[in-house]
Amino acid sequence: MTLTLRIVxxxxxxxxxxxxxxxxxxxxxxxxxxxFWIGFSSILILFSLFPGxxxxxxRLAGTYTTANFIYLAVIFLLIxxxxxxxxxxxxxxxxxxxxxxxxxxxxxxxxKMEEEEAGRSGANDEKTEIKQ
Amino acid sequence: xxxxxxxxPAYNEAENIxxxxxxxxxxxxxxxxxxxxxxxxxxxxxxxxxxxxxxxDLPVNLGLAGGFQAGLKYAARYGxxxxxxxxxxxxxxxxxxxxxxxxxxxxYDIVIGSRFVGEKKPFTMRMLGSNLIELAIRLTxxxxxxxxxxxxxxxxxxxxxxxxxxxxxxxxxxxxSYLMKQGAxxxxxxxxxxxxxxxxxYLTPINAARYMIKMLLSILLIQNFRKRRQxx
Numbered sequence: 001m002t003l004t005l006r007i008v009x010x011x012x013x014x015x016x017x018x019x020x021x022x023x024x025x026x027x028x029x030x031x032x033x034x035x036f037w038i039g040f041s042s043i044l045i046l047f048s049l050f051p052g053x054x055x056x057x058x059r060l061a062g063t064y065t066t067a068n069f070i071y072l073a074v075i076f077l078l079i080x081x082x083x084x085x086x087x088x089x090x091x092x093x094x095x096x097x098x099x100x101x102x103x104x105x106x107x108x109x110x111x112k113m114e115e116e117e118a119g120r121s122g123a124n125d126e127k128t129e130i131k132q
Numbered sequence: 133x134x135x136x137x138x139x140x141p142a143y144n145e146a147e148n149i150x151x152x153x154x155x156x157x158x159x160x161x162x163x164x165x166x167x168x169x170x171x172x173x174x175x176x177x178x179x180x181x182x183x184x185x186x187x188x189d190l191p192v193n194l195g196l197a198g199g200f201q202a203g204l205k206y207a208a209r210y211g212x213x214x215x216x217x218x219x220x221x222x223x224x225x226x227x228x229x230x231x232x233x234x235x236x237x238x239x240y241d242i243v244i245g246s247r248f249v250g251e252k253k254p255f256t257m258r259m260l261g262s263n264l265i266e267l268a269i270r271l272t273x274x275x276x277x278x279x280x281x282x283x284x285x286x287x288x289x290x291x292x293x294x295x296x297x298x299x300x301x302x303x304x305x306x307x308x309s310y311l312m313k314q315g316a317x318x319x320x321x322x323x324x325x326x327x328x329x330x331x332x333x334y335l336t337p338i339n340a341a342r343y344m345i346k347m348l349l350s351i352l353l354i355q356n357f358r359k360r361r362q363x364x
Contacts, residue, residue: 024357024358030299031300031302031306031354035346038349038354095192102191
């Protein structure tokens with residue numbers, strides 16, 4: 001690996017971490033979700049500072065080159081993350097659907113009750129009119 | 133209206149909720165309460181309606197943080213001075229609320245009902261977790277909270293507003309740690325808690341491990357660079 005590439009890697013990973021931290025700092029992210037990104041960005045920094053680490057892991061996993069290993073690992077990590085997000089999105093959609101239906105049913109019930117009340121007092125008015 | 137609102141988060145507590153709330157109504161009529169049914173799959177909501185309890189019935193399950201926040205939104209809307217969490221499974225005893233309330237009047241922002249103020253912690257896995265969180269809080273804030281995982285916490289008006297509005301204000305130790313770091317005054321009052329009598333606990337080993345990782349990372353790392361959103 002050339003020196004330039006290493007410097008670029010370090011700068012990019014530090015910038016990524018900084019961006020993630022800033023978003024968390026401004027309370028844009030729930031803590032549960034930020035844990036993954038903190039872990040991810042610290043791996044990036046770790047790998048760029050100590051390139052021996054991915055080399056070692058690559059030998060361990062039996063991949064031909066370190067680059068292959070990094071691609072494989074990162075893609076796998078992202079696929080897992082995506083699957084979890086997909087799960088979460090399904091749950092969110094279900095909840096949203098339930099919520100909207102609940103709100104509509106509730107609104108319907110309230111209107112019926114109001115109409116009933118209005119109807120009852122209206123009926124009373126008619127009766128008094130007939131008497132007169 | 134009383135000055136103190138008891139928020140009772142209930143998720144699938146059909147077996148316990150009557151015992152807990154009836155006792156409150158019978159023996160502690162001086163406090164107001166609200167049951168937050170967090171989208172339970174069992175008859176919790178039906179039981180509450182049948183008995184005419186004061187109920188916030190969430191149509192979907194939000195988890196403890198969302199349910200508790202609903203309770204505090206209620207407290208904020210009706211202008212309660214203090215709000216306290218009392219679990220729907222009956223492990224928190226209401227007879228200690230008076231002492232906690234008295235402590236609040238001394239000017240604290242948060243008062244925690246603590247199992248270990250005067251006592252030593254028993255040596256179990258659960259207490260190992262409690263000790264780790266205690267250590268993490270001491271490292272971040274320099275203060276000692278003997279029972280950080282106790283759910284029995286009382287908050288003052290200012291914090292009720294903050295909890296009602298904020299993101300990442302779960303009723304968990306990391307929020308307490310964060311608020312302490314921001315200057316909130318926290319006190320502990322000794323209490324005794326009961327073991328849950330009926331129903332199952334949420335705390336399986338995997339959940340416990342996940343909870344610990346989240347809490348430690350959150351207290352030691354994330355809360356340190358969170359910015360506090362104060363009301364302008």
